Amino acid sequence: MLKMDRRLLQNVDWPLLGAALFIIGLSLTCLWSLNPGRGISALMWRQVSWVGVGLVGLLVVVSVDYRNLVRFAPVFYVVGLGLLISVFVLGRTVSGARRWIHVGPFTVQPSEVFKLIFIITLAWALTSARGERLSRAALVGTFVLLGVPFFLVVKQPDLGTALVLVPVLGATLVGLGLRMKVLGGLALGSVALMPLAWFVLKPYQRDRLLVYLDPFRDPLGTAYNVIQAKIAIGSGQLLGKGIGGATQSRLAFLPERHTDFIFAVFAEMWGFLGCLVLIVAYALLVLRGFEIAAGTRETRGRILALGVTSVFAVQILINIGMVTGLLPIVGIPLPLMSYGGSSMVVSLTALGLLISIRMRQFH
Amino acid sequence: MAVSPALSNRREAWGRRVLALAVVSSIGFLALVGQLWYLQVLEGGRMQELSEKNRIRIRPVAAPRGILFDRNGLALVDNRPAFTLSLIPREMEDRNQVVARLAVLLKMPVGELMEALEKVPADSIRPVRVRRGLSLEDVTMVEERKLELPGVIVEVEPQRTYPTSTFAAHLLGYVREVSDEQMKGGRYRRGDMIGQSGLERLLDEYLRGRDGGERIEVDALGRPVQVMRREEPDPGAQVITTIDRRIQEAAERAMAGKAGSVVVMDPRNGDVLALTSSPAFPLDRLTGNLDRDEWVRLVRDPMSPLMNRALQGLYPPASVFKIIVAAAGLQEGSLTPMDNIYCNGEFTLGNWTFKDWKPGGHGHVNLHQSIAQSCDIFFYQAGLKVGGDVMAKYAQAFGLGSPTGIDLGGERFGLVPFTPAQRQRTKRGMLAGDTVNMSIGQGQLLVTPLQIARMMGAVANGGVMWKPRLVQRVERADGTLAYGSSSQMTERVDLSPVVWAFLRHSLAAVVKDGTGALARVPGVDIAGKTGTAQTISKSDSAKGQDHAWFASFAPVDDPQYVVVVLVERGGKGGGVAAPIARQIYEAIFLQKVAQVTLGESG
Numbered sequence: 001m002l003k004m005d006r007r008l009l010q011n012v013d014w015p016l017l018g019a020a021l022f023i024i025g026l027s028l029t030c031l032w033s034l035n036p037g038r039g040i041s042a043l044m045w046r047q048v049s050w051v052g053v054g055l056v057g058l059l060v061v062v063s064v065d066y067r068n069l070v071r072f073a074p075v076f077y078v079v080g081l082g083l084l085i086s087v088f089v090l091g092r093t094v095s096g097a098r099r100w101i102h103v104g105p106f107t108v109q110p111s112e113v114f115k116l117i118f119i120i121t122l123a124w125a126l127t128s129a130r131g132e133r134l135s136r137a138a139l140v141g142t143f144v145l146l147g148v149p150f151f152l153v154v155k156q157p158d159l160g161t162a163l164v165l166v167p168v169l170g171a172t173l174v175g176l177g178l179r180m181k182v183l184g185g186l187a188l189g190s191v192a193l194m195p196l197a198w199f200v201l202k203p204y205q206r207d208r209l210l211v212y213l214d215p216f217r218d219p220l221g222t223a224y225n226v227i228q229a230k231i232a233i234g235s236g237q238l239l240g241k242g243i244g245g246a247t248q249s250r251l252a253f254l255p256e257r258h259t260d261f262i263f264a265v266f267a268e269m270w271g272f273l274g275c276l277v278l279i280v281a282y283a284l285l286v287l288r289g290f291e292i293a294a295g296t297r298e299t300r301g302r303i304l305a306l307g308v309t310s311v312f313a314v315q316i317l318i319n320i321g322m323v324t325g326l327l328p329i330v331g332i333p334l335p336l337m338s339y340g341g342s343s344m345v346v347s348l349t350a351l352g353l354l355i356s357i358r359m360r361q362f363h
Numbered sequence: 364m365a366v367s368p369a370l371s372n373r374r375e376a377w378g379r380r381v382l383a384l385a386v387v388s389s390i391g392f393l394a395l396v397g398q399l400w401y402l403q404v405l406e407g408g409r410m411q412e413l414s415e416k417n418r419i420r421i422r423p424v425a426a427p428r429g430i431l432f433d434r435n436g437l438a439l440v441d442n443r444p445a446f447t448l449s450l451i452p453r454e455m456e457d458r459n460q461v462v463a464r465l466a467v468l469l470k471m472p473v474g475e476l477m478e479a480l481e482k483v484p485a486d487s488i489r490p491v492r493v494r495r496g497l498s499l500e501d502v503t504m505v506e507e508r509k510l511e512l513p514g515v516i517v518e519v520e521p522q523r524t525y526p527t528s529t530f531a532a533h534l535l536g537y538v539r540e541v542s543d544e545q546m547k548g549g550r551y552r553r554g555d556m557i558g559q560s561g562l563e564r565l566l567d568e569y570l571r572g573r574d575g576g577e578r579i580e581v582d583a584l585g586r587p588v589q590v591m592r593r594e595e596p597d598p599g600a601q602v603i604t605t606i607d608r609r610i611q612e613a614a615e616r617a618m619a620g621k622a623g624s625v626v627v628m629d630p631r632n633g634d635v636l637a638l639t640s641s642p643a644f645p646l647d648r649l650t651g652n653l654d655r656d657e658w659v660r661l662v663r664d665p666m667s668p669l670m671n672r673a674l675q676g677l678y679p680p681a682s683v684f685k686i687i688v689a690a691a692g693l694q695e696g697s698l699t700p701m702d703n704i705y706c707n708g709e710f711t712l713g714n715w716t717f718k719d720w721k722p723g724g725h726g727h728v729n730l731h732q733s734i735a736q737s738c739d740i741f742f743y744q745a746g747l748k749v750g751g752d753v754m755a756k757y758a759q760a761f762g763l764g765s766p767t768g769i770d771l772g773g774e775r776f777g778l779v780p781f782t783p784a785q786r787q788r789t790k791r792g793m794l795a796g797d798t799v800n801m802s803i804g805q806g807q808l809l810v811t812p813l814q815i816a817r818m819m820g821a822v823a824n825g826g827v828m829w830k831p832r833l834v835q836r837v838e839r840a841d842g843t844l845a846y847g848s849s850s851q852m853t854e855r856v857d858l859s860p861v862v863w864a865f866l867r868h869s870l871a872a873v874v875k876d877g878t879g880a881l882a883r884v885p886g887v888d889i890a891g892k893t894g895t896a897q898t899i900s901k902s903d904s905a906k907g908q909d910h911a912w913f914a915s916f917a918p919v920d921d922p923q924y925v926v927v928v929l930v931e932r933g934g935k936g937g938g939v940a941a942p943i944a945r946q947i948y949e950a951i952f953l954q955k956v957a958q959v960t961l962g963e964s965g
Contacts, residue, residue: 175380227578234402234410272403276396283392290385294378306381317391324398 054348061352073124119307240271426572429599455514536561613950633829681894684804735877746802891915893936
């Protein structure tokens, strides 16, 4: 299976892979410091095994021509839809949301997996129509195709994932040269629909939404998290407290410290300089992704590359933005950093897709 | 390499647009670096200081629950501050030791405390409420041993207080901590107090308000140093009901020691002025901590005090139903006011003999006198003339057999035989004997006191069927309207004006010189109908086994009040239910009620 052309191997994007592995390494040190130990119960070792699974996924994707993946998009789409629906049937409710299903000893978060399927479906739907120009029919078809799973994700409710998918779609359409007038119209239309949704919501759901917008409405919950995260980050100062000194994180003042708020742990340990290094690594990854997208000639590859890159960019910016208090709190993991199997495997597989596109750029 | 100009143009355009997106992302990354510079370098020192003495405690401030008022602005319930014992899991260094000490101190089972703690994560910073309504003694004991009890705090929360233990219990309903089952919807937080029955449940969303919170800094001993931020709670909205507290109290007083229900309604708009069900349950013992013994006692009580008899109790309407037989007969032409029979106290149909309630009978009676004296023999024959189907049609028109639509849940439908739907359901056919039984409101016919009140309202106002209204409006703390309701006419019974006039005239005679004479109040014209419902266990029909009805309205010329009284196994309608109605009318018209001040018994 891995019998590959020499020329293909020469074009593997080592800087991209290097940046990703570097970030994963930083993540593992954070997890180690939060929950040190040798057994499989230790967070770090569990995450290491997820990285292993993710790398296998990466290799598989790299070895396959991405055009074949796009060809099978309808299959992925149906499977993804099935997974999302299964959440409502088999799903386990955790703090009011059904997002996870059990597969043997593991729990899988289908909305995470769906991010990847979303991009592949997007590439398939936008290119399967005849003609080079982006037709209106193809556009409407795409919206219908992606609207159904989007609704399911919102319904779970996993507002975080839903919030990622919208800008990804937007970025892809911008890249494809959708006229600004049409894009603006779509944006305005969805903004106009929002008050309508407001009436459909139940009062407690409205309350939740308001808390997203203004954490101080819920002084006991979200606001506390934001404040503790800010204290953790700020107290790291210029050089950080080191692995042993991160009291704020270790003493468990920080909620969700190994998942969505892991950046705060990192920032406390390594300070401003450490954060700078991490952000540069992320920026390198994202900009390299854009470069691959820009250098691709084939439309399906372009859409895939742009989609994957935007998923990374949006998640990184929103997650760090919310942990540092720039954005309201939504449940979005930090790719390659946050603890969690689904997110790690999907992120690495997505990177595999980028590498695969880059390898086949010059064919 | 011959690339066509069009293709290269397109490639350039794609590259430019991707570049634009890359620039946008880069701006995002720069913003993050800027924010980190601010937090870690500019504010870093201050944050460092905060993290060193990070002993911030979050304390919820419970929102006072909205008050329910009667139509004249008198409060039906109130709040008073009560002490609640809470545990903060994160601050309990040795959980077992603290729980053991607390259990000994307050004589609480260890299991109960542990159970409450196990429901939340061990590092939760949010207080877990373990006991409400602490006595002042308990509070003193806990406060004195504060140093031995890390993580134990006493909070002050508003708690419901009632004029009397059972006042309007079914109407108001009780308030209690949200159960595990109710938590599943994700609507509530652990420890939230929510309405569990009656209006408290119906309007919970409005009454609850929104809890606030305090962020306080505490020293190493857990003593508050300063309040860093306080988010005031939003108090719950106020509810203005249609109830008249004076009448409600009079009705409850009149029903004291009896089982049954009283409904007082305004026939002009359907406003429910009073609604009682007895025996009632003690609201104050169900509010706050769950008193398991009390709960078991209530559930097992053969008198089922938790049932709201006004809308869930099903009884044969007995002679009250004669109003409908007369209305149906007169309107359809099968009866006339001139109809006249000789009543000897017995009526024979085939092999069956039906008796009048009065041994020896009433002698010569016409329709008017038969209503006033409640002659059964006349109505046996009248029922046969009118026919079961027609009686059923009119019973349904007057709202029997269907819910009144009152906002309280759990309303029962009752049963009207002879309707097409009912005929299909019963296997045996309907016999003439069933018609005879139905004509005096016995047999399969079953109604609720509220349905009878609505029916009497229609008789009083000439046919308008109102949806019983309990809530006038809900006002938020800032005075804005959260919910408003207006009277709703659900249906209209169309009878000739002559028929309405005849009914009112005859019903007035019931009280003036008929079976309802004991309801008479000097200076007030009251129209009504007595009823004595035979209960199933006829075999040991000792005296006082029948349900007593009195359904009435007043004043006859300008009806403003419908009063319906049902006393379960109380005896004769005229002897038992009518005097209770009299007491209520006296309270309404003679204003003899001494005002009971709120909170007297609280």
